[in-house]
Amino acid sequence: MKKLMLLVLLFGALSTAMHAATKADYQSATIVSVESRTIPSPNAGDNPSDAPLQAQVYSYEIGIQRGDTIYRTSYVSSLDDLPSVFANNQTVNVDVKGKSLYVEFPGSRPLQMAIEKRTIVTQASSTAGNYRLGGSRKLRTTQCGSDSE
Numbered sequence: 707m708k709k710l711m712l713l714v715l716l717f718g719a720l721s722t723a724m725h726a727a728t729k730a731d732y733q734s735a736t737i738v739s740v741e742s743r744t745i746p747s748p749n750a751g752d753n754p755s756d757a758p759l760q761a762q763v764y765s766y767e768i769g770i771q772r773g774d775t776i777y778r779t780s781y782v783s784s785l786d787d788l789p790s791v792f793a794n795n796q797t798v799n800v801d802v803k804g805k806s807l808y809v810e811f812p813g814s815r816p817l818q819m820a821i822e823k824r825t826i827v828t829q830a831s832s833t834a835g836n837y838r839l840g841g842s843r844k845l846r847t848t849q850c851g852s853d854s855e
Contacts, residue, residue, distance in 0.1 A: 732799040732810055738776060739769035740792055768792055768819075770807065771827065772800055777807050778823040 743765040766781045766788055777800075781792060791798050791811060799810040808816040 730801040730808060730816070732801045732808075733772055735770050735772035735798055735800040737768065737792055737794055737796045737798060738771045739767075740788070740794060741767045743767050743780070762786075764788075766792065770798070770800060770809075772802070774827050776825045776827055777802070777821050778825070779807055779819040779821060781819065 745763050745765050761784060764783050764786050768779050768781055770777045770779065781788065789811070790796075791809065801808040801810075801816070802821070805821050807819045807821050809819060810816050
């Protein structure tokens, strides 16, 4: 019985230590662009009244710069109310893990956002207000894990 209790206690200590080791590494970042996107609604035929009811969806393309990298992500909501942390030049805490970006909200759990595109910014174009999503200036860009010019 003592060995079982010791084993359970040891397992609990190890799992706590492992959880602490995988703690998120949040760093300061800046929102550099927020653009509204329209999502086309499917139309089933010539008469719109024949189409099934569609929920209204609001989509935003958000550029977040951390260091010399700008991450392009999307925020989709059924409410026409973009959180105030997604305002231009707003500072947020983010954690990048693989193809996901976690944005820390005050008093709430982090929001996981898929990274659609990564752009490395050079010194000449690192001005936050100078960046526009979908612009003609492309630097080294990584999309879906592959490099392209």
